[in-house]
Amino acid sequence: MTHTLIIAPQWIGDAVMTEPLLRRLQARGEHLTVGALPWVAPVYRAMPQVADVIEFPFAHGGLQFKARRSIARRLAGQFDKAYVLPNSLKSALLPFLASIPERIGYLGEARIGLLTHRLKNPKNKLPMVAFYSALSGETGLDGDRPELHMDAAQVEAALHQLGLLRGAYVVFAPGAEFGPAKRWPARHFSELAAKLDATVVLLGSGKEAALCEEIAAPVNAVQAGKCLNLAGKTSLPQALALIAASRSTISNDSGLMHVAAALGVPQVAIFGSSSPLHTPPLNDRARVLWLKADPAYQPPLDCAPCFARECPLGHTRCLNDIGAERVLTALHSS
Incomplete structure (x- = not known):
């Protein structure tokens, strides 16, 4: 089984729109852990395909390198793959510091050395669900619709x-x-x-x-x-x-x-x-x-x-x- 870390976006709407991607990854056998900020974490707990949610203690703005390095050390050796959903440099830093072998995301600000698999940002604005789902490497994304399930x-x-x-x-x-x-x-x-x-x-x-x-x-x-x-x-x-x-x-x-x-x-x-x-x-x-x-x-x-x-x-x-x-x-x- 592939153990996968998802670095979640920081906004609730974006988090919801990542759900079809996570459903695709889980369906092909990936065991999903999501790393999310506290105000977004409950959205991922409403996704049955997510096995675990780690709440990151990061604040808005700033690189917060020490905190990211500390968490990366705790996560080292636990994951085979990471999907970095935000396009920022700081979001790609933690999987890199944790030495996760495969690190997948879009080309963003100064991330060439941090990601092992990089997708080019589309020239035209894609619907956000398709934008995130494309990171799976699969096709046929048009019918993807986010689903949340409340207990x-x-x-x-x-x-x-x-x-x-x-x-x-x-x-x-x-x-x-x-x-x-x-x-x-x-x-x-x-x-x-x-x-x-x-x-x-x-x-x-x-x-x-x-x-x-x-x-x-x-x-x-x-x-x-x-x-x-x-x-x-x-x-x-x-x-x-x-x-x-x-x-x-x-x-x-x-x-x-x-x-x-x-x-x-x-x-x-x-x-x-x-x-x-x-x-x-x-x-x-x-x-x-x-x-x-x-x-x-x-x-x-x-x-x-x-x-x-x-x-x-x-x-x-x-x-x-x-x-x-x-x-x-x-x-x-x-």
């Missing part, structure tokens, strides 16, 4: 702890790490919440708590308790459990969008500055709203996708012009 007891425990019932609420994930040009306006989320015939559970990080309160406050002022703001109050495993048991999920293009897709829940995904051609929610029950692809929307959004953090033109029409009623209609068809 039923874990889901029920999260519901019980938070006083929720399966299928009795809708999840809103209004954040987006990259910036406001990916976030549907808070006032639109509030309007949508008021129209729904279910409790609304708002999920996100602690940094998004104020945004979620901005959405919840005007709705709760009219319908007390309609919105439950749990941003920063749940662990990631709890958030995954709440999405898995939700009636549906509405989000921007974000990590939790990809979680909802991989869990197969009905969802509406709202795109602004980014493109669903590159990072779509791969879910038959997903409905994508992207004005760039709407021929009836006038004048056309020639500026989209700009992939900017903030709208370079100052109007953010790509999001402002998607009304709550349109999202509600899409939700009913998901």
Whole structure:
């Protein structure tokens, strides 16, 4: 049996999109251990093909050479192969220091000596699932769809702890790490919440708590308790459990969008500055709203996708012009 170490990406959405690659590797007999940062590790624990998850104590930024060397010494001799999924120099350093014989990844910043098998970065932006799956060396990647599996007891425990019932609420994930040009306006989320015939559970990080309160406050002022703001109050495993048991999920293009897709829940995904051609929610029950692809929307959004953090033109029409009623209609068809 081949013992394989996976160096995971640092973002939740990217982690979800690596699942088809891991499924391919496990199917051909590789025993998979994933090395991941703590905030991504729970995603890999929701992948049955992963035998073990090692949480790396690394912070954002910096090479942190001593810490990587220390962990590499502990891992030395345990693995035959490593797949380095991020494109950075520091991510390739640990497998090199651990003397793992085969080290596979894309050409990145100064990694020629660190990797033994290097793929050229594609000239055009591939869908991210295909980008990661190509590292397997196999073909026929078009049908790959990420899948996550939550333990039923874990889901029920999260519901019980938070006083929720399966299928009795809708999840809103209004954040987006990259910036406001990916976030549907808070006032639109509030309007949508008021129209729904279910409790609304708002999920996100602690940094998004104020945004979620901005959405919840005007709705709760009219319908007390309609919105439950749990941003920063749940662990990631709890958030995954709440999405898995939700009636549906509405989000921007974000990590939790990809979680909802991989869990197969009905969802509406709202795109602004980014493109669903590159990072779509791969879910038959997903409905994508992207004005760039709407021929009836006038004048056309020639500026989209700009992939900017903030709208370079100052109007953010790509999001402002998607009304709550349109999202509600899409939700009913998901």
